[in-house]
Amino acid sequence: MNKLLQGKKGLVLGVANEHSIAWHIAKKCWEEGAELASTYQNEKTLRFVQPLFESIGSKFYHEMDVTREDSVQVVMGKLREHFEGELDFIVHSVAGGPKKGELEGRFIQTSRQGFMDSMLISVFSLNVVLKETLDMLRNRDAAVMTVSYMGGERVVTNYNIMGVAKAALESNVRYLAADLGREGIRVNCLSPGTIKTRAASGIGAFNQLIEHTAAHSPLRRNATVDEVAKASLLLLSDWGSGITGETIYVDAGFHITGVDLPIEEEKDRG
Template identity: 65%
Template sequence: MEGKKGLVLGVSNEQSIAWDISKRLADEGAQLAFTYQNEKTGSYVIPLFQSIESLFYERVDVTNPEEVLTMIEKLDRHFNGELDFIVHAVAGGPKKGELSGKYMDVSQEGFLHSMLISVYSLTDIVKRTHHMLKDRHASIMTLSYYGSEKVVKNYNVMGVAKAALESSVRYLAADLGEYGIRINALSPGTVKTRAASGIGEFDQLYDYSSQHSLLKRNATREEIANASLFLLSDMSTGITGQTIYVDAGYSVKGDGSDAKRVEL
């Protein structure tokens, strides 16, 4: 990644998957620019950005078009109109308490909020940075989760949002391919983060996935960061429009695969 310039959206604290990815990219020589959500988040993450000598970090509300436009204009000047990769790790859940119980009880506000932040923000950022990415063999990566494909207890509207996000990745891949830009989703397994703590009964989910994955454990942060490095580097130039799972094999296992074989 030496000499490559990238934008990372979604680092919220030291335990963020986005921060694990950022450190791995920085270790490989990438120049990183960051956004953060608000002043409270900034107090946690700005020292992290400074620790890897990043010179660009801007507070941005991704639901505010004017703030996004201002950030992109500053980024354009900072990187002299050149951008090689984007890490989109932004996700917004519904109102407090709506990631438990029944999906059908989600409010209209919670549904729209989840879709706007988790899904549309990617499309908006891609549209606004397209001129910086084209003709640079650029790579874009977003973060999804298994709840997009299967029902995961208490994931609810976020599963619907992640399904929409993965569909957006495929349509964006079709839009961007002619410009040499590729885009993929990385779907990590169950990882303990601050965002995950908002999911009801998360500890049980974490234990269950570790016991029932093919590797009999959850994927590590290092493995997730390494897979991200692959997707964002020139090692993956033939891959676009895909959702890549890094979950120790949990997502390919059927519900009955632990059952003992019955002799007939």
């Protein structure tokens, strides 16, 4: 039986360590036959990610600063040579920007720079990468996937500016899908539930958030990172060929809940 991504070439952005969602997606794509290229944030990150890239036989991994268009241009130029001008999918799992303490306390206290950086890193970075890879993706039934969170749709305590950025990211996906569909490029968003990652550690009272979402989701647990990675295969493979502009939740159903009161089951009166 053929693997879902056999013969496809993919780029994964945002691998930070072995716990990151981007890494689990990358590994799952590799298991399904994809040839992968990756970027990492800086030299400090390299010592964590290099063994991961090597474990899946990746021959292309470069440092890239998504806030600098010249950095993106240089690395994507090298990628064009490496993949001989062909690219079948992109996984964008990049987020950041808030200043220290801006994911706690009052949202109104968000700094101008923190707001701008969050939008640049978490949202516009997708556009910058797509502009530099468009010639590689065009007319290949290509797939682009980014990663959001429920805080982009509903208020989540201590998520603050990142919630606003995720809302912008999801809207960005819809506009990109409409713009690039004529060239055979699908653009979608995956919205995982509450999962322990390095990025999530910056959210105040995160352990309480994990306990709350597990207790109140329809499945009475949190989704796993492996479940998120498996869901990504739908959006990146030919199985999702008719899906674009969507945000798909993988959160054990938590996003559908409203008021979830504990109701005792009525005893059988016989």
